[in-house]
Amino acid sequence: MNPLHHRIGELLTTRFGVEPATIRPDSTLDELHLDSLALVEFAEVLQSEFDVTISDDDISQTASVDDIAALLTAMGAPR
Amino acid sequence: MxxxxxxxxxxxxxxxxxxxxxxxxxxxxxxxxxxxxxxxxxxxxxxxxxxxxxxxxxxxxxxxxxxxxxxxxxxxxxxxxxxxxxxxxxxxxxxxxxxxxxxxxxxxxxxxxxxxxxxxxxxxxxxxxxxxxxxxxxxxxxxxxxxxxxxxxxxxxxxxxxxxxxxxxxxxxxxxxxxxxxxxxxxxxxxxxxxxxxxxxxxxxxxxxxxxxxxxxxxxxxxxxxxxxxxxxxxxxxxxxxxxxxxRGVRPRTHLLGYGASTDAYHATTPAPDGVGVERAMRAALAEAGLGSDDIGHVNAHGTSTPLNDVAEAAAVRRVLGRDTVITSTKGVTGHPLGAAGAIEAVYTVLALRHGLVPPTANVQAVEPAVDLDVVVDAPRKNQGTAAVSNSFGFGGHNTALVIAVT
Known part of the structure; x- marks a missing residue:
């Protein structure tokens, strides 16, 4: 995992209490037990942490950590 | 039934x-x-x-x-x-x-x-x-x-x-x-x-x-x-x-014997004069418990430390249980935890009965003369009797009294 993956994992752990051991690049948000409300919050956290414009419509519960990292990179977040 | x-x-x-x-x-x-x-x-x-x-x-x-x-x-x-x-x-x-x-x-x-x-x-x-x-x-x-x-x-x-x-x-x-x-x-x-x-x-x-x-x-x-x-x-x-x-094999020692509730229907925040609503709640709870003043070791008061509450409550307690009633307010220690107060103080009342000790009211240097009750101050007091009353009131004129006994 690259630093961006690590940062996403850290946010999932510190903000949402996801067990670090369960976070892999291919884990989906659904598998990490983020429900639809949590998804809205997660988008908000990504937006403020990475200073990008992201809405909850941009990510789904089937998105993986890899997908999120790719999305953030496409939006200009530093790797 | x-x-x-x-x-x-x-x-x-x-x-x-x-x-x-x-x-x-x-x-x-x-x-x-x-x-x-x-x-x-x-x-x-x-x-x-x-x-x-x-x-x-x-x-x-x-x-x-x-x-x-x-x-x-x-x-x-x-x-x-x-x-x-x-x-x-x-x-x-x-x-x-x-x-x-x-x-x-x-x-x-x-x-x-x-x-x-x-x-x-x-x-x-x-x-x-x-x-x-x-x-x-x-x-x-x-x-x-x-x-x-x-x-x-x-x-x-x-x-x-x-x-x-x-x-x-x-x-x-x-x-x-x-x-x-x-x-x-x-x-x-x-x-x-x-x-x-x-x-x-x-x-x-x-x-x-x-x-x-x-x-x-x-x-x-x-x-x-x-x-x-x-x-x-x-x-x-x-x-x-x-x-x-x-x-489930538990021998229960603590009974909730009485619950009384009344409403002042008087004013949104001012207690009814002389605590008449409080009196009704206390009498209802005691009647349900089948207990009188001799059975009650102490009252855990609502006792908010406001000028109006404390004298209105005291007047009601005197009429229901008499001037010798032992009373304490744990809000001297905890402050007033609002909607939690009644439950927190019910727990303190159970503990006082189980330990046989009434906690003191913090910060009392001179008891307000109009209170005219036996306020526990300075140090814990030995509890006499197996039952106690916990009073709680809310803005809106809601009055409650719980009667708890420990055997």
């Missing part, structure tokens, strides 16, 4: 005197105020309050749960877990559909509501949290306790302002008495030491303005009392039908 006897089999507390029952008992016996100047009240006309010290929700409950819960619901879940553990109740051994949950609250999730409202105004509708309502609605402490325990029986939140915790215990008892449930997890919670509540209470002139001496500000029954000191916390009890307790 004869109402089923109801026992109190578990206790849980989160208050400014500490997290957990043992820390609380040490704190109220020591009789020292817990008032501080919390950072969130800086710059306000009244900038002191009693707050729960070192409440680390992430450690107590785990981050996966805490980020979904307002502070008032976190308090309730922590207190409920302690109460269920204290009762030795294994939910897996019970019929979960026969476990009720009733948690009262005065303010609900006001920290969340205030934070998110500020965000709405400052950053717009698109940025407020999706969790705003699941954290702020006033039923959510009840809901989160039910979720945490897996309790599937009837549940509700009640709001009778500062009587909410006692009303919740009384209503829960009624559910048990009349066969609706076997077990009830009941109490009150509030976490409203916020700029909004502090400013609004200050505008009502309800709060003490003793800014030079926060630790001396909550002084129930003292001549120099000038208002209450805001506080936060939760108290939760496990109630059971006596039959259910015996059925």
């Amino acid at each position: 004869t109402p089923a006897p109801v026992v109190i089999s578990g206790l849980g507390l989160v208050t400014p005197a500490g997290v957990g029952v043992p820390a609380n008992w040490d704190g109220v016996l020591a009789g020292r105020s817990t008032a501080v100047r919390p950072p969130q009240l800086a710059g306000l006309p009244v900038d002191f309050a009693c707050v729960v010290p070192d409440f680390d929700a992430d450690t107590l409950l785990g981050r996966r749960k805490t980020w979904l819960l307002d502070r008032h619901a976190q308090f309730a879940v922590v207190a409920a877990r302690e109460a269920v553990g204290d009762a030795g109740l294994d939910i897996a051994d019970c019929d979960p559909h026969r476990i009720a949950v009733i948690i009262g609250t005065g303010a609900g999730g006001t920290i969340t509501a205030e934070t998110q409202h500020r965000r709405l105004l400052e950053t717009g509708a698109a940025r407020i949290s999706a969790l705003t309502l699941p954290m702020a609605l006033p039923n959510m402490a009840t809901a989160q306790v039910a979720i945490d325990l897996g309790a599937h029986g009837p549940s509700m939140s009640v709001a009778t302002a500062c009587a909410s915790g006692a009303t919740a215990i009384g209503l829960a008892r009624d559910l048990l008495r009349f066969g609706v449930a076997d077990v009830a997890v009941a109490g009150g919670t509030d976490a409203a030491v916020t700029p909004y509540f502090a400013a609004a209470f200050a505008r009502m002139k309800a709060l003490s303005t003793r800014r030079h001496d926060p630790a001396g500000a909550s002084r129930p029954f003292d001549v120099e009392r000038d208002g209450f000191v805001m506080a936060e916390g939760a108290g939760v009890v496990v109630l059971e039908t006596e039959q259910h307790a015996r059925g």
Whole structure:
């Protein structure tokens, strides 16, 4: 995992209490037990942490950590 | 149908005197105020309050749960877990559909509501949290306790302002008495030491303005009392039908013998003259318990430290139980934890009966002459008698009295 993956994992752990051991690049948000409300919050956290414009419509519960990292990179977040 | 006897089999507390029952008992016996100047009240006309010290929700409950819960619901879940553990109740051994949950609250999730409202105004509708309502609605402490325990029986939140915790215990008892449930997890919670509540209470002139001496500000029954000191916390009890307790091998020692409720229907905030509503609630509770003044070892007063409450309550207590009545207010130590007060003080009343010690009222230097009761001051007093009364009243004119006995 690259630093961006690590940062996403850290946010999932510190903000949402996801067990670090369960976070892999291919884990989906659904598998990490983020429900639809949590998804809205997660988008908000990504937006403020990475200073990008992201809405909850941009990510789904089937998105993986890899997908999120790719999305953030496409939006200009530093790797 | 004869109402089923109801026992109190578990206790849980989160208050400014500490997290957990043992820390609380040490704190109220020591009789020292817990008032501080919390950072969130800086710059306000009244900038002191009693707050729960070192409440680390992430450690107590785990981050996966805490980020979904307002502070008032976190308090309730922590207190409920302690109460269920204290009762030795294994939910897996019970019929979960026969476990009720009733948690009262005065303010609900006001920290969340205030934070998110500020965000709405400052950053717009698109940025407020999706969790705003699941954290702020006033039923959510009840809901989160039910979720945490897996309790599937009837549940509700009640709001009778500062009587909410006692009303919740009384209503829960009624559910048990009349066969609706076997077990009830009941109490009150509030976490409203916020700029909004502090400013609004200050505008009502309800709060003490003793800014030079926060630790001396909550002084129930003292001549120099000038208002209450805001506080936060939760108290939760496990109630059971006596039959259910015996059925799981517990020999119940603590009985909830009486619950009385009345309404002043007089004024939104001023108590009815001479405490006539309070008197009715106390008489109803004692009649139900079948007890009189000789049986009552002490009264845990509502005793807010406001000029009006303390004399109106004292007048009612004198008429119902007599001038020799031993009375204490633990709000001298804890401040006034609003909707949690009635449940927290019900727990203190149980502890006083079990330990045979009435905790002192903090900060009393000279008892207000109009109180004219035997106020416990300075040090704990030996409790005489096996029963006690816990009074709680709320803005709106809601009066409750609980009669508790320990054998």
